[in-house]
Amino acid sequence: xxxxxxxxxxxxxxxxxxxxxxxxxxxxxxxxxxxxxxxxxxxxxxxxxxxxxxxxxxxxxx
Ligand SMILES: [Zn+2]
Numbered sequence: 001x002x003x004x005x006x007x008x009x010x011x012x013x014x015x016x017x018x019x020x021x022x023x024x025x026x027x028x029x030x031x032x033x034x035x036x037x038x039x040x041x042x043x044x045x046x047x048x049x050x051x052x053x054x055x056x057x058x059x060x061x062x
Contacts, residue, residue: 007031 005012008029023030 004032004034007033 003012003014004024006024006027006029008031009024009027011024011026013026022032024032
């Protein structure tokens with residue numbers, strides 16, 4: 001479970017975070033922001049973020 005805040009209905013809560021379902025479970029809006037730290041994110045989601053917005057100042061090597 002991951003904490004989130006919805007930008008549409010302004011509700012906070014928890015939901016099962018996965019890479020294909022980001023929408024608010026209460027109102028269905030995609031405008032949700034996760035409230036969890038990056039260390040708590042699933043590895044595949046972290047990789048998706050890194051690929052979407054690459055930064056060179058912090059690299060993780062396998
Ligand atoms: Zn909502």
